[in-house]
Amino acid sequence: MTFPIGVIAVYVALAMWLLLLVLGIRKRRYGWAIGFGIALMLVLNVRYLVEGAPAGIAFFIGIYDVLNNLGLAPDAQVAGMTSCGDGRCSVWAERFTMHTSWGVAFYDRFVADAPLRTMLLYAHLFFNSLVFVLMHVQMLRTGLGPYRQAHKVLGRVNFVFLTLGVGCAVWLASEHGAVPQYGGRLAEFGFYSMAAFVYGTAIMGVLAIRAGDRVGHRIWMWRFAGTMWGSFWLFRVTLFVLDPLLREHEAVALLVCIWFSAPLGMLIAEVIRRRIDAAARLPTMSTKGASAGRGIAGAGR
Numbered sequence: 001m002t003f004p005i006g007v008i009a010v011y012v013a014l015a016m017w018l019l020l021l022v023l024g025i026r027k028r029r030y031g032w033a034i035g036f037g038i039a040l041m042l043v044l045n046v047r048y049l050v051e052g053a054p055a056g057i058a059f060f061i062g063i064y065d066v067l068n069n070l071g072l073a074p075d076a077q078v079a080g081m082t083s084c085g086d087g088r089c090s091v092w093a094e095r096f097t098m099h100t101s102w103g104v105a106f107y108d109r110f111v112a113d114a115p116l117r118t119m120l121l122y123a124h125l126f127f128n129s130l131v132f133v134l135m136h137v138q139m140l141r142t143g144l145g146p147y148r149q150a151h152k153v154l155g156r157v158n159f160v161f162l163t164l165g166v167g168c169a170v171w172l173a174s175e176h177g178a179v180p181q182y183g184g185r186l187a188e189f190g191f192y193s194m195a196a197f198v199y200g201t202a203i204m205g206v207l208a209i210r211a212g213d214r215v216g217h218r219i220w221m222w223r224f225a226g227t228m229w230g231s232f233w234l235f236r237v238t239l240f241v242l243d244p245l246l247r248e249h250e251a252v253a254l255l256v257c258i259w260f261s262a263p264l265g266m267l268i269a270e271v272i273r274r275r276i277d278a279a280a281r282l283p284t285m286s287t288k289g290a291s292a293g294r295g296i297a298g299a300g301r
């Protein structure tokens with residue numbers, strides 16, 4: 001039996017990340033934890049482009065398989081789990097016959113001869129991963145000081161990438177009404193809501209800076225960054241915990257993550273920003289036309 005060493009490496013990486021986060025909280029320095037999260041996101045997402053969608057998805061499902069099968073007999077029937085059609089939907093397929101239903105449906109959607117759908121997935125994860133990285137560059141090199149012009153140009157480029165990444169996601173989500181294992185229409189509209197949180201906060205940030213409101217721009221871009229962390233990391237980590245707990249209820253864990261990850265990420269970012277601003281005595285609310293005196297990430301550093 002082949003042993004999926006890559007999945008074990010992901011578990012080790014997640015444990016190391018947790019350690020970095022705890023150390024960061026104790027020392028009030030989060031640079032390493034943020035950098036590690038970005039790097040791990042890139043490692044996970046780039047493999048889709050290297051190995052292709054079916055292999056990338058089989059790896060992704062494999063990350064969830066171990067906890068989902070914990071304590072289950074090999075032939076156990078669980079409402080939220082099923083077996084793969086071709087026996088290859090997970091890197092653990094030789095060991096576990098049952099996998100989360102949304103996982104098997106995810107694999108089936110992309111192993112089928114569906115070139116347009118596969119292209120949309122590649123474009124979605126490529127552009128959104130790029131935006132995920134570049135938004136941190138923007139927050140480090142704010143629009144004030146020596147990087148003013150670069151910040152402006154990269155901001156525009158990043159907005160185009162975001163439009164493409166979110167556009168592809170919405171297109172993919174428009175098919176989910178026909179996928180009961182995801183939650184059907186509830187999944188479809190949940191992804192629309194996620195897209196609205198991500199894109200809506202970015203648009204608010206753009207409108208603010210176009211109106212000369214630097215404080216508002218910084219506030220909305222923090223919220224936007226929160227929705228991005230929410231829709232990627234909070235989504236996947238929460239699903240990792242909830243999926244085994246709710247395995248008797250098909251699609252429930254997935255739907256919770258689809259609907260709540262982006263708003264929750266935004267809320268967490270808002271709380272962090274307000275604390276940073278309060279400590280630095282910066283305005284915590286937008287006052288249209290006012291100058292923050294520092295750039296987007298300003299007080300965060």
Ligand code: HEM
Pocket residue numbers: 041045056060106109121124125128129132166169170172173191192194195198199228231232
């Ligand atoms: C605007 C918010 C987002 C929406 C609405 C969204 C939506 C989706 C949809 C619909 C799928 C495909 C499921 C299917 O059709 O079967 C998907 C998969 C995926 N998305 Fe997103 N997504 C968002 C944010 C992100 C971000 C920020 C990233 C990367 C940083 C990302 C990376 C991925 C990846 C890698 C997959 C494949 C599954 C995995 O390995 O995690 N998405 N997303």
